[in-house]
Amino acid sequence: MAPDLSELAAAAAARGAYLAGVGVAVLLAASFLPVAESSCVRDNSLVRDISQMPQSSYGIEGLSHITVAGALNHGMKEVEVWLQTISPGQRTPIHRHSCEEVFTVLKGKGLEF
Structure with a gap:
């Protein structure tokens, strides 16, 4: 049986939110590095x-x-x-x-x- 589209959408949204959180954390950490x-x-x-x-x-x-x-x-x-x-x-x-x-x-x- 094929997965339900709403289940796929929910899983993708959860991964997207996680990756967005990781991206924000990386950008925040990089902002503290010294810039010449x-x-x-x-x-x-x-x-x-x-x-x-x-x-x-x-x-x-x-x-x-x-x-x-x-x-x-x-x-x-x-x-x-x-x-x-x-x-x-x-x-x-x-x-x-x-x-x-x-x-x-x-x-x-x-x-x-």
Whole structure:
């Protein structure tokens, strides 16, 4: 005998409510993760003197961060270019960004977890 449509609808509604609850919980948890924000004022010029750009450490000893070009500050869609200097033995905390990250180590070596 085929299942009753009202039974199927009730089961689907119960699963949907559960999944919606899980989705809300995930979004709520993600809202507490730190988000890196740009450290540079809006500047659309093509050539920039990096030594004159504002630096931030975000309160992390041994970290220097400069936003060279960023989506919000420089009119780009989804690209950010950062220059970071991290002292030996230091690390960045677990965090997230609204864009992908590409690391190029210019001096020394590092580990990605």
